[in-house]
Amino acid sequence: MLIGCPREIKPQEYRVGLTPRAAGEAIAHGHSVIVEAGAGAGSGFPDDDYRAVGAEVVATAGEVFARADLIVKVKEPQAVERKMLREGQILFTYLHLAPDPAQTQDLLASGVTAIAYETVTDRDGRLPLLAPMSEVAGKLAPQVGAWTLQKANGGRGVLMGGVPGVRPANVVVIGGGVVGTQAARVAAGMGAEVTVLDMSLARLRQLDDAFRTEFRTGFASAGLTAELVAGADMVIGAVLVPGAAAPKIVTRAMLATMKPGAALVDVAIDQGGCFETSRPTTHEDPIYEVDGIMHYCVANMPGAVARTSTLALGNATLPFLLALADKGWRQACEDDPYLLEGLNVHAGHLTQYAVGEALEIDV
Ligand code: NAD
Known part of the structure; x- marks a missing residue:
């Protein structure tokens, strides 16, 4: 052929x-x-x-x-x-x-x-030709989030891994699928304190079994999500409801509870985004600020690499x-x-x- x-x-x-x-x-x-x-x-x-x-x-x-x-x-x-x-x-x-x-x-x-x-599809009903791009976007998310956190970019000026005597960044990943798992692993590898939230207990069990020493898991109830988002330096949005627009998990009202200069990285932006204040951005102009919180919402993240x-x-x-x-x-x-x-x-x-x-x- x-x-x-x-x-x-x-x-x-x-x-x-x-x-x-x-x-x-x-x-x-x-x-x-x-x-x-x-x-x-x-x-x-x-x-x-x-x-x-x-x-x-x-x-x-x-x-x-x-x-x-x-x-x-x-x-x-x-x-x-x-x-x-x-x-x-x-x-x-x-x-x-x-x-x-x-x-x-x-x-x-x-x-x-x-x-x-x-x-x-594959034997488990997953999407094997989409997964590699989710892996790329997931691994990239803490990297771009770390850059967003830098002072010159409007961020809080917090170093992901901290230094001896100074605490590392606190990172919350919402959605523990392909994107979320890779994001959590990289953020933990950079030295951040990481929690992954998901609605699926089965998924949380798998993550806990495999990565207990690298990051913590949490059930994505509205209450726990609000509490963790308020304390986070960086929140990575990685939820997917197949065939549907992403649910708005972080509302505009929640931004007021967050630390000024915290970073929101909305990987789910290609499905409409899981933060109420997200709008798609480009690699040329990737970040913007709403109510003192920095947003990174590039819809084709894999293109950067x-x-x-x-x-x-x-x-x-x-x-x-x-x-x-x-x-x-x-x-x-x-x-x-x-x-x-x-x-x-x-x-x-x-x-x-x-x-x-x-x-x-x-x-
Ligand atoms: P996935 O199906 O592997 O994982 C999604 C996870 O979200 C699942 O574990 C699910 O249980 C969880 N979830 C669903 N609703 C939730 C809720 N309300 N709270 C907490 N968790 C919830 O999907 P994926 O491959 O990781 O993709 C995630 C998102 O990233 C998708 O929207 C995908 O299109 C997007 N994506 C974006 C880019 C980009 O360049 N921006 C690149 C690749 C993928």
């Missing part, structure tokens, strides 16, 4: 759908790979790294889309890219169709077979990519019901109930 990887054109997107190593693996499986010139540059992979593993580097996205049997990307195809998709072609990337009727209609009209990273994010995403997508290329999409999906969950569009038909419901299109 001919696998094609165009350069990402969505603003602020520096990741790439195929690393040189993944390209090399596909070639070792007997496939051919074409990559648009400069596709890997944002993640630190020059064209020569692709050539070195036997991939062909071509000048334009047009050539990639015209020739490839399977297109592998990161972000949903933009309008100009969608015009280049064609019948019978496989598209493997993040799509997020439910809030995007224009993209959905274009994919249906193109005749493409589109498999979305975000709806591929594009190289790590590309490598992490590539590790997760590679087995599925190889299955699709080795067997063709139909056999690969027949053999793997979890990959089949990723199928969103085929030959002019929508194949995801959730997307159909959201957009009122027959499935």
Whole structure:
């Protein structure tokens, strides 16, 4: 099969759908790979790294889309890219169709077979192609929160780990899933005193078993949450209610109870945010202040560490990519019901109930 990887054109997107190593693996499986010139540059992979593993580097996205049997990307195809998709072609990337009727209609009209990273599942019902980005955002959260806490950025001027004789920062993580666990581990590793709050007792048990020596856990009742938020130097929002907007856990009224210059890092901002005063920000202008409390609410945190994010995403997508290329999409999906969950569009038909419901299109 001919696998094609165009350069990402969505603003602020520096990741790439195929690393040189993944390209090399596909070639070792007997496939051919074409990559648009400069596709890997944002993640630190020059064209020569692709050539070195036997991939062909071509000048334009047009050539990639015209020739490839399977297109592998990161972000949903933009309008100009969608015009280049064609019948019978496989598209493997993040799509997020439910809030995007224009993209959905274009994919249906193109005749493409589109498999979305975000709806591929695993044996436990988790989302293996979203998890790596949650891990990245989780590990990044205390790092950006620590920077936000610095005086020059409007913060309290508290050092995460303290120093001998001076107490470390007090960090509260709300939501103990993928993001929250990684955030808590990094914050604890920086020397902060960390408490993770979650509504799920089963999850709290798992966290306590695995990380008792690194951080504490707490049941996310309204009372305990309010008490811990009031005493925190940093609060990291990491809740997720699948398919729903994030619940507003820290209200504006609660800000008045907090220490001036404390930092709120709302990782859940891509689901609307779990602090009432959150609004999405960008890497160029990531923080703002409300009632003396500093907010960091960047909606695409993994973009700040594009190289790590590309490598992490590539590790997760590679087995599925190889299955699709080795067997063709139909056999690969027949053999793997979890990959089949990723199928969103085929030959002019929508194949995801959730997307159909959201957009009122027959499935
Ligand atoms: P997850 O499902 O692994 O974990 C969510 C946790 O929140 C679960 O343990 C759940 O029990 C808990 N929870 C739900 N409601 C709660 C409540 N009211 N109080 C306390 N805990 C509650 O999800 P995840 O992968 O960790 O993702 C968390 C959020 O981070 C999501 O909104 C995700 O989209 C977002 N995210 C953002 C970025 C970014 O760049 N900003 C990147 C990756 C993920």
